[in-house]
Structures are given as structure tokens and as C-alpha cells.
Amino acid sequence: MTGTDVYANDGAKIGHIDHMMIDKQSGKVAYAVMGFGGFLGMGEDHHPVPWGKLRYDTVKQGFITDLTEEEVKGAPPRSAEWPADPDWERRTHAHYGVPLYWA
């Protein structure tokens, strides 16, 4: 999983999976922590992206997303307690426009 490429809808590679954050109770991926290798000038920071933003493409053997630079830059900053911070989780999912993974 680590290192899997992530592509935009137009096929351009925009980053990769650094690691997954898993909800231990449900066994579901909650967040993909992504590295953006210079995606639109963002540098090499890692950002948690809700799992609902990604879908796996078996042909490309990578994930496809409609994520934009603005979305990532405008996302709620991580608190020290993330992801065990329901308020941060709610704001983050609302920001990205995807359902909460526990819904």
C-alpha cells in the first residue's frame, strides 16, 4: 500500500500513499496520508486525506482522486490528537465533501 501512486482524473500523477490510518474498531481505512511530490508547488509535506476521496483503479494499479491543491491547502490543520479528535474528523470530512467513515 505504501508507495502506491495517486492520480488526478486527467491521469496526471499528483502524489503517493505514505501510509494508511486504520480505524481499529471497524478495520476500515480512515485516512490515506499522502505525500505530494511538488504537486502544484506543494512540496513534500504529508497530508491526511479521507479514504472516501480515493478509488482504486486496477488498470493503473493506483488511486484516482478529484483532490485539488486548494482543498489540501485549505484543510483543517491537524491537532495534536488527530485522528482521535472527532471534531477535527467532522470538519475534515465536511471540508473534503465526503461522508464520515464511521457513518
Place this chain on the structure above:
Amino acid sequence: MTGTDVYANDGAKIGHIDHMMIDKQSGKVAYAVMGFGGFLGMGEDHHPVPWGKLRYDTVKQGFITDLTEEEVKGAPPRSAEWPADPDWERRTHAHYGVPLYWA
């Protein structure tokens, strides 16, 4: 997740999570690859255990399982293509008596 302890029903520590195998399509954990540090004489091998065998205990901050040494030793050997081998997956889940994660 890596390193999280796994306990038997009686509270004895029997191993730990080495890593998780995630189904990329659904974002669900398919297998926990567990290390058994001498659990009933099993040595340090790693064995894939279906996610359905584990439940997370928030008090212990670890997983609880009814896994036995016999179950682990008697499990179908991993083929080269595991886990992308539906036949191996079916036999493994049947062996451990838990539903397929994609069911």
C-alpha cells in the same frame, strides 16, 4: 497499528500486529499479519490472520482473539500470489471460521 499487541480471551499476550493487508478497492483490512513471539512454541514466524478473528479492546488498547495455535499451524500455506488468490482466501477464511471480508 504496527506493533499493537494481541491477547487471548484469558488476557495472555500471544503476539502482535506486524502489518495489515488492506483491500485497496474497499479500504477494509483483509488480514492482520501477526508475529507470534513464542506463542505456544511457535517461534517468530509471521502468519496472516483474517481480520474477522480480531476485535479491538479500547481498555487494553490491543486486539483480542480466540485464535489457537492449532488454527494457525493448520492454516492453508500461503501461495506465491497471496492474498490475490481467491481460492486461498476462501480456504483460509473457511479454516478460521469467519466470513470473507468482501462478503
